[in-house]
Amino acid sequence: MQHLTFKKLIALSIAGFVAGILSSPSQAGMDKAAIDALYQKAKKEGTVVVWGPQKNTLSYISEHFNKDFPGIKVVTAASLRSGPKIIAEAKAKRYSLDTFIFPISSGMLPLYQRKLLAKGPWDIFGVPKEKQFLDGHVAGLNNLAYVIVYNTNNVKPNEVPNKWEDLLHPRWKGRLMGSPFLFPHLMSYFNLVWSDERTAAYTRGMINQQKILLARGPREGFLKSGERHLVVGDFTQLGKIYKDHGVPVKYKFMDLTPSPQFTSAVMANAPHPNAGRLLAGWLTTEKAVKLREGKYMFDLSPSSNSALAKEMRASGTTHILETAKNFKPRKVNLKKFKPIITGRKK
Numbered sequence: 521m522q523h524l525t526f527k528k529l530i531a532l533s534i535a536g537f538v539a540g541i542l543s544s545p546s547q548a549g550m551d552k553a554a555i556d557a558l559y560q561k562a563k564k565e566g567t568v569v570v571w572g573p574q575k576n577t578l579s580y581i582s583e584h585f586n587k588d589f590p591g592i593k594v595v596t597a598a599s600l601r602s603g604p605k606i607i608a609e610a611k612a613k614r615y616s617l618d619t620f621i622f623p624i625s626s627g628m629l630p631l632y633q634r635k636l637l638a639k640g641p642w643d644i645f646g647v648p649k650e651k652q653f654l655d656g657h658v659a660g661l662n663n664l665a666y667v668i669v670y671n672t673n674n675v676k677p678n679e680v681p682n683k684w685e686d687l688l689h690p691r692w693k694g695r696l697m698g699s700p701f702l703f704p705h706l707m708s709y710f711n712l713v714w715s716d717e718r719t720a721a722y723t724r725g726m727i728n729q730q731k732i733l734l735a736r737g738p739r740e741g742f743l744k745s746g747e748r749h750l751v752v753g754d755f756t757q758l759g760k761i762y763k764d765h766g767v768p769v770k771y772k773f774m775d776l777t778p779s780p781q782f783t784s785a786v787m788a789n790a791p792h793p794n795a796g797r798l799l800a801g802w803l804t805t806e807k808a809v810k811l812r813e814g815k816y817m818f819d820l821s822p823s824s825n826s827a828l829a830k831e832m833r834a835s836g837t838t839h840i841l842e843t844a845k846n847f848k849p850r851k852v853n854l855k856k857f858k859p860i861i862t863g864r865k866k
Contacts, residue, residue, distance in 0.1 A: 549646025555801070558641065559589055561794035568795035569595045571602045572621035576761070577782070580811045585802055592795055600701060603627045606787075610636055615789040618796025621661065621803070623780040625847035626705070628658045631785070638786045638793070645801035650823070653844055658783040659804050662812050663820035663841070665832060666706055666778040667771045669739075669759040674749040683775040684710070687752060688725045696726070697733040697748040704861050706753035708853035709778030709840050716856065723860045726752065734861070743767050756828060757816040773835035779820050781842040 562568070572578045575598045582594040599605065602622060607630065609616060620637075622628055631637050637657040640647075651660040668687075670680065674695075681687055687696060698706075703726075711719040726732045733748055739758075742748040744767045759771035784803040790796040802808060809819065818828035821841065832839065 549648075550805075551644040551646075554644040555798075558644070558794055558798050558801075562589070562792070562798040563591045565792040565795045566591070567593045567595060568619060568792050568799045569597075569617040570619040570621065570799060571597050571599070571606075571617045573600050573602060573623075573627070574598050576757070576815060577621055577817070580815055581799070581803075584807070584811055585799060588802065588807070589798060592798070594799070603630055606631060606636065607634065610634065610789070615787065615791060617787055618790040618792045619799045619803075620785045620787060621782060623664075623842060624653055624658060624660075624783045624844055625842055625850065626780070628654060628783055628785055629844055629847050632657050636788050638788045638790070638797075640784070640786050641797045641801040642804065645804050647801075647804050651804070651821075653781075653783060658785045659800070660819070660821065661782045661784055661803055662809075662817040663779045663781055664755045664757060664817075665773070665820060665828070666702075666709070666753045667756055667759065667773055668750055668752060669743070669754040669762065669769050669771045670750040671743045671746060672768045672770055674746055680772060681774070684752075685722060687750075688722070688730065692750070693730050695749040696730050696752050697735055697739055697742055697750070698726075698752045699739065699754070700734040700736055700861070702753050703732075703734055704854055704858045705850075706778060707857040707861070708850040710776065711853035711856070712840060712846060712849060713776060713838070719853075719857060720860065723857045727861060727863075740765060740767055743769060756818075760816045773832055773837040775837060776840060777832060777835075777837040778840045779842060781821075782817070 570578065570581060578596040578598055581596065585594055586592065602620070603626070606617070606620070620627070628637065632654045639656045640659055642652050642656065642659050647659050653660065679691065707719055707723050710722065732752060733742070735742060739751050739754065740762045743751065743762060754771070756771050759769055762769045784800045786793070786796045786800045813826065818826040820826070820829045820832060820839070
């Protein structure tokens with residue numbers, strides 16, 4: 521009898537805890553009863569598997585999700601090649617993950633087109649319609665912002681450029697670096713605003729004239745050693761991480777700010793579907809928003825009042841937000857300029 525009473529008290533405590541975390545004014549619009557019912561189903565599954573592009577996009581999840589929803593083991597895996605891996609596994613009828621975090625066009629849209637995503641639990645978590653994309657299959661989380669990141673020991677204040685094309689000045693020859701993954705995507709964004717000729721000239725200038733180093737390894741070490749002085753098309757988040765690691769760097773918004781849209785989704789063939797829905801929904805909550813901001817991941821959408829959104833707007837930059845609509849032209853753009861970057865085309 522005492523054992524039964526104790527179990528009931530534990531159940532009531534957990535239910536009260538869940539109700540408590542969902543009762544703040546910032547969580548208005550949430551269906552607390554529906555979320556608790558989902559949690560009870562998710563607990564029976566016991567595990568949730570979430571993939572994302574990088575460790576820092578996942579690092580806050582395990583500890584804080586379990587504080588809100590104890591009893592569910594969180595398994596994470598990070599890779600920039602997550603999307604192709606998911607597609608390859610689906611072709612082999614293997615389904616490994618429940619929840620996916622990735623930019624909307626480069627990660628989610630190919631999966632949506634192959635019917636590998638389920639509709640999310642966004643309504644019970646109070647996610648507004650403007651934050652739901654791809655017919656309700658993904659929900660917006662945060663954005664990245666392409667900027668320059670430079671070593672303040674090697675770059676004088678009066679040297680810091682205002683426009684991307686200022687980096688073609690002879691003073692920058694041999695001093696620039698970038699990512700072989702990010703730099704082509706940066707060009708695909710530029711080509712949404714610039715003509716083919718202008719974008720091609722810029723790309724060739726960076727590769728052939730400025731001798732930009734596109735290093736596959738971490739860019740932080742090159743900046744720290746002074747081997748290269750400025751990263752073309754890094755993210756504000758990475759700039760802040762470099763600084764935390766003791767590298768004397770600053771970032772700067774340029775005349776154009778391409779901005780990938782990170783989203784969460786539930787997989788259509790999730791091995792733990794209820795846990796996957798619970799985690800995907802939890803990622804949209806105000807608590808998760810604040811946790812991401814602590815990791816330098818901010819919402820930059822037009823309605824956002826985040827610190828980085830205000831800083832970006834104050835800079836006067838033109839914001840190019842990633843959307844499902846500009847995915848196709850960006851994909852075409854990528855094919856135009858990637859061969860120049862890889863040396864397959866002069």
